[in-house]
Amino acid sequence: MGARLSALACALVLCAVLVSLGVWQLERREWKRDLIARVDARIAAAPAAPPGPAEWPTLSDSEIEYKHVIMTGHFSDGDALVQAVTARGGGFWVVAPFVTDAGFTVLVNRGFVPADRRADPRPADETVVTGLVRISELGGGFLRSNRPEAGRWYSRDVPAIAETLGATDVAPSYFVDADARPGAPGALPIGGLTVVSFPNSHLVYALTWFALAAMALFAGGLVFVKGRAAEPDDPARRGRATPA
Numbered sequence: 001m002g003a004r005l006s007a008l009a010c011a012l013v014l015c016a017v018l019v020s021l022g023v024w025q026l027e028r029r030e031w032k033r034d035l036i037a038r039v040d041a042r043i044a045a046a047p048a049a050p051p052g053p054a055e056w057p058t059l060s061d062s063e064i065e066y067k068h069v070i071m072t073g074h075f076s077d078g079d080a081l082v083q084a085v086t087a088r089g090g091g092f093w094v095v096a097p098f099v100t101d102a103g104f105t106v107l108v109n110r111g112f113v114p115a116d117r118r119a120d121p122r123p124a125d126e127t128v129v130t131g132l133v134r135i136s137e138l139g140g141g142f143l144r145s146n147r148p149e150a151g152r153w154y155s156r157d158v159p160a161i162a163e164t165l166g167a168t169d170v171a172p173s174y175f176v177d178a179d180a181r182p183g184a185p186g187a188l189p190i191g192g193l194t195v196v197s198f199p200n201s202h203l204v205y206a207l208t209w210f211a212l213a214a215m216a217l218f219a220g221g222l223v224f225v226k227g228r229a230a231e232p233d234d235p236a237r238r239g240r241a242t243p244a
Contacts, residue, residue, distance in 0.1 A: 004224045011220020015213045022209035029202035036198050039066045043196065047130045050176065053104050059173055066196060067133040069176060073100040075108070075122040078165040082153040083141070084112060086193055091115045094189045095156055095175065096122055097167040098129060105167050107158050107175040109134070111189030119189045131176040132194050 047070035051059055079096040091114040098108040108129055113119045134156070140146040141154035148164045162170040180192030 007223045008220045011216050011223070014216040015220070018209050018213035018216060022206045022213065025202045025206035025209060029200065029206065032198060032200045032202060036200065039196060039198070042066045043068055043132065049102070050100075050106055050133065051171065051174070052102055053169070056172060061135045061173065064133050064174060065135050066194075068130070069133055070128065070130045071098060071100045071106060071176070072126065072128050073098055073102075074124075074126050075099075076105070076165075076167065078167075079110075079119075079122070080153050080161045080165065081113075081151070082109075082156055086112055088112060088190070088193075089114060091117075093156065094119045095153075095161055097162065097165055097170065098176075101126075103169065105162075105170045107156070107161060107167070107170060109156060109175055109177045111178055111180075111191035112193050113189045117188055120187055129176065129178055131178040131191070133174050134177050134194070136173050136175065 043066055045068050047068045050067075050069040050071060051064060076097045076099050079094050081092040082095055084091055084093045091112055094110045094113055095107055096110055097105050099105050108131065110119070110122070136158035137155035138157050138159075139155065140157070144154045146153050146155060146157055146160055148160055153161065156175055158170065158175050159172055162168075162172075177194040178191040180190070181187055
């Protein structure tokens with residue numbers, strides 16, 4: 001009897017844990033759906049000015065990433081080639097300092113250049129750049145660290161690239177992925193390649209946890225019932241049941 005009750009108790013505890021994990025996944029699903037909706041709204045919104053120096057100390061990455069921005073100014077000298085793998089194959093992101101008319105600098109990812117091609121010269125005159133705010137990728141790639149001294153970049157690390165290029169008054173925590181240039185087919189680099197993807201498999205995970213909870217409860221009940229059926233009759237109970 002004690003073993004059966006212990007097995008049933010363990011099954012109930014396990015079931016409760018698995019159900020709580022399923023509920024947590026449903027809550028995560030709602031959070032992810034809200035995030036996707038907010039990001040989609042930012043991307044679709046009319047472009048606005050990027051955050052300036054007065055806002056930098058209090059910027060929240062989650063509030064500005066993928067914000068659609070517009071800047072007027074000019075590109076300064078120098079750029080960094082950051083290794084990239086895209087749907088178009090391997091190559092480089094071309095990252096260059098952009099001095100805004102407001103007086104501060106933003107690193108702009110001008111776009112993608114295949115490994116066997118060279119970027120077109122950056123505009124020399126004042127120009128307008130639109131694009132999406134992205135958050136600085138510090139340190140390097142998944143397996144490789146940036147090597148500024150060798151000009152090898154595996155991530156768009158804003159502070160490190162800005163220091164290497166000698167750029168000043170640079171927005172420290174974000175850069176801008178430039179939009180595609182309309183009316184310039186074949187121009188390099190190719191802008192507008194930002195991948196915005198948020199996997200949302202939380203419903204599948206929730207159903208999995210709930211299914212496991214049901215299996216645990218069924219297994220615990222089965223052990224309890226079969227164990228009870230296999231127990232020998234209690235002699236005292238038999239004696240009470242025998243008529244005088």
